[in-house]
Amino acid sequence: MILNPGILALFITSLLISLMTIYAACHGIQILRRWDIASGSELQLILERRTYLISTIVTYFLAFQLVSLFLFIQTADSICHLFVGAMCAVGTLTVNSFGYPTLLLKVLTFIIAGLWLILNYADNRGYDYPLIRAKYLLLLILAPFVLAETVVQCFYFFGLTPDIITSCCGTLYSQSARGIASEILALPVIPAKILFSVSMLATCAAGMRLFLNGKGVYRLAALSGITFVVSIISMISFISLYIYEMPSHHCPFCIVQKEYGYVGYPLYLLLLSGTVLGLGVGLLQPFRNKKSLEHIIPAIQQKCAGAAVVAFVLFTSIVSWQILVSSLKML
Amino acid sequence: MANVIEHHRHIIDFTLSSLLRRKGKNGALLLVYAVIVFILASVLFFSHALRREANLALSESPEIIVQRTMAGRYQTVPIFWSDRIRTINGVISVRPRLWGYQYDSVFQANYTLTVPAEHPPEPGSIDIGSGISRMRGAYPGDIISFAGHDGLPRSFTIRNVIDHESELLTSDLILLSDKDYRDFSGIPADQATDLTLRVRNPREYSTIAEKITRMFPEARPILRTEILRTYDALFGWRSGLIIVIFSAAIFAFAVFAWDKATGLSAEERREIGILKAVGWETSDILLMKFWEGIVLSLTAFLVGTILAYAHVFYTSVALFAPVLKGWSTLYPVFRLTPFIDLGQVATLFFLTVVPYTVTTIIPSWRAATIDPDAVMR
Numbered sequence: 001m002i003l004n005p006g007i008l009a010l011f012i013t014s015l016l017i018s019l020m021t022i023y024a025a026c027h028g029i030q031i032l033r034r035w036d037i038a039s040g041s042e043l044q045l046i047l048e049r050r051t052y053l054i055s056t057i058v059t060y061f062l063a064f065q066l067v068s069l070f071l072f073i074q075t076a077d078s079i080c081h082l083f084v085g086a087m088c089a090v091g092t093l094t095v096n097s098f099g100y101p102t103l104l105l106k107v108l109t110f111i112i113a114g115l116w117l118i119l120n121y122a123d124n125r126g127y128d129y130p131l132i133r134a135k136y137l138l139l140l141i142l143a144p145f146v147l148a149e150t151v152v153q154c155f156y157f158f159g160l161t162p163d164i165i166t167s168c169c170g171t172l173y174s175q176s177a178r179g180i181a182s183e184i185l186a187l188p189v190i191p192a193k194i195l196f197s198v199s200m201l202a203t204c205a206a207g208m209r210l211f212l213n214g215k216g217v218y219r220l221a222a223l224s225g226i227t228f229v230v231s232i233i234s235m236i237s238f239i240s241l242y243i244y245e246m247p248s249h250h251c252p253f254c255i256v257q258k259e260y261g262y263v264g265y266p267l268y269l270l271l272l273s274g275t276v277l278g279l280g281v282g283l284l285q286p287f288r289n290k291k292s293l294e295h296i297i298p299a300i301q302q303k304c305a306g307a308a309v310v311a312f313v314l315f316t317s318i319v320s321w322q323i324l325v326s327s328l329k330m331l
Numbered sequence: 332m333a334n335v336i337e338h339h340r341h342i343i344d345f346t347l348s349s350l351l352r353r354k355g356k357n358g359a360l361l362l363v364y365a366v367i368v369f370i371l372a373s374v375l376f377f378s379h380a381l382r383r384e385a386n387l388a389l390s391e392s393p394e395i396i397v398q399r400t401m402a403g404r405y406q407t408v409p410i411f412w413s414d415r416i417r418t419i420n421g422v423i424s425v426r427p428r429l430w431g432y433q434y435d436s437v438f439q440a441n442y443t444l445t446v447p448a449e450h451p452p453e454p455g456s457i458d459i460g461s462g463i464s465r466m467r468g469a470y471p472g473d474i475i476s477f478a479g480h481d482g483l484p485r486s487f488t489i490r491n492v493i494d495h496e497s498e499l500l501t502s503d504l505i506l507l508s509d510k511d512y513r514d515f516s517g518i519p520a521d522q523a524t525d526l527t528l529r530v531r532n533p534r535e536y537s538t539i540a541e542k543i544t545r546m547f548p549e550a551r552p553i554l555r556t557e558i559l560r561t562y563d564a565l566f567g568w569r570s571g572l573i574i575v576i577f578s579a580a581i582f583a584f585a586v587f588a589w590d591k592a593t594g595l596s597a598e599e600r601r602e603i604g605i606l607k608a609v610g611w612e613t614s615d616i617l618l619m620k621f622w623e624g625i626v627l628s629l630t631a632f633l634v635g636t637i638l639a640y641a642h643v644f645y646t647s648v649a650l651f652a653p654v655l656k657g658w659s660t661l662y663p664v665f666r667l668t669p670f671i672d673l674g675q676v677a678t679l680f681f682l683t684v685v686p687y688t689v690t691t692i693i694p695s696w697r698a699a700t701i702d703p704d705a706v707m708r
Binding site: 079124 | 374375378556557559560563564567568570571572574575578613614617621672673674675677678679680681682685686688689692693695696699700
């Protein structure tokens with residue numbers, strides 16, 4: 001393990017987040033088992049109070065998770081010099097097989113936590129806690145992912161050993177360059193561009209339709225999920241190339257660096273929020289018939305759809321702007 | 332939207348006035364919090380700035396250095412090696428270097444002696460670093476003497492004092508001619524301290540290093556990238572170590588914050604009770620507690636960070652430089668180039684604000700769910 005401040009910070013934070021999640025999940029189980037809105041017992045009163053605690057915990061969790069996602073990339077990038085052949089975060093993440101799983105779990109837990117907050121928001125609007133069971137089931141689904149992330153991240157950090165000079169010998173004859181993964185994974189540019197444009201257009205159209213007519217909920221949710229994956233693929237395939245102005249640099253992480261005007265932060269923030277909002281719309285749909293939420297859910301869905309469209313449009317505009325001003329020209 | 336902003340504004344207003352009403356308690360918390368941020372930020376900024384300085388300094392150094400070892404110990408290198416190494420494809424140039432250290436027992440200082448590649452001083456004259464000039468009170472034109480390897484003194488005329496620009500590297504430096512250095516240090520004419528290689532293509536570094544060790548098994552080639560990597564690991568490790576030691580203090584702070592947050596005074600409990608009685612909801616109180624945390628954390632974070640910035644970049648880390656810099660190296664006064672990146676700020680945030688927030692969530696919730704009648708009865 002490397003005693004790097006960034007690594008220590010991530011380590012401590014995921015431990016704290018895991019503790020919080022376990023605590024929340026334990027209370028969640030109790031709520032699932034004992035919840036009875038009709039009862040006036042003391043236990044029910046305590047449980048009702050506890051829901052406040054749990055939503056506070058998950059809200060903080062989401063905020064921390066978002067920052068830790070970026071700190072993880074930043075730290076991976078800043079320690080890449082310690083490994084032979086690693087040029088940026090891509091190289092550091094491939095040092096052992098736990099790097100990418102950690103990143104994936106971080107993204108996944110962020111999305112689930114975001115969905116949870118949307119559910120929580122809708123639940124708080126209804127007077128009789130209509131979504132309480134769904135909410136706490138989702139929390140129980142989230143908890144194992146959070147714990148898995150902490151464990152995998154632990155393995156990843158403990159498995160990092162820097163290639164430094166030892167007193168007995170000089171040069172290390174280590175394996176050749178790392179970080180070719182994204183070059184192999186990258187889709188050819190033209191299909192990727194078509195895929196990206198089509199999925200973005202379709203998602204925005206579906207979002208507008210829902211916003212205006214209140215129709216096509218599941219379509220928007222499905223398209224948001226697809227657009228998220230397609231956007232990440234496009235980021236590797238062609239967006240990054242325009243930002244770096246290099247036809248061979250496919251890294252999806254370097255765009256958060258200062259050299260590229262930190263453009264990665266708004267891009268990933270917009271993409272993540274658009275995805276969470278789009279998926280959230282679909283998540284709310286099954287509860288549309290709950291009596292206390294009859295009028296509330298359609299309104300929330302409309303709001304979410306509008307916000308998702310704004311996020312995706314902004315994302316596409318930044319990407320288009322980067323492509324327009326880039327001195328790299330490709331077909 | 333405007334309503335939401337108004338709502339938050341009123342709650343912030345109330346939170347601020349309620350914080351100000353309890354100056355003593357909150358002031359103490361703020362002070363401890365800011366000190367914690369200050370110390371951590373100093374460590375982070377300083378080690379980062381040192382790493383950057385090292386990178387800048389090393390970016391001009393040769394791509395490969397070749398040393399010789401015998402029985403695992405460092406030896407001088409025969410000069411004929413350079414001709415053989417020059418025949419390896421990809422090597423642009425090879426230069427034997429002469430340099431070493433000299434301990435001056437009178438002034439209890441360690442000098443670095445080097446024969447420069449370009450414009451070496453004439454035999455009999457030397458250039459000295461500003462640190463030596465200051466200590467010995469010697470200026471251009473003066474004659475200065477040092478004891479050589481055989482204990483006999485040798486006198487030199489000072490040609491130049493090296494300017495202050497790169498004081499970190501040149502403060503203790505003496506530049507002299509090839510002939511003087513061999514006479515001074517006793518290195519034979521066919522030996523050199525080490526060899527420096529220029530190689531253009533970074534992909535060939537390790538192949539060339541491998542060829543050198545095959546040619547001369549006792550050679551120890553060192554790549555510049557390895558030196559950079561080692562410095563990085565070293566500074567990162569040192570600051571990490573300090574943070575680990577310091578984590579006891581962070582833990583103590585978390586306990587302190589927990590205690591402050593749980594130990595609500597009767598007055599505070601009454602305040603919350605009254606708020607709820609006049610119609611505040613639990614979520615409003617939680618919001619108030621959230622803003623309270625934001626106000627405290629942000630103030631402590633900003634104050635601590637700004638103080639640490641001044642501490643590192645204006646006073647050169649008066650408090651704990653010896654631990655981070657190492658003990659055998661530097662005497663010069665130097666200023667680091669101010670530099671902060673987002674990663675450092677995020678790291679700092681995770682090491683201070685997150686533990687604070689986590690420890691106060693449950694106490695805030697407890698406070699927010701107090702029954703008004705239970706308090707006011």
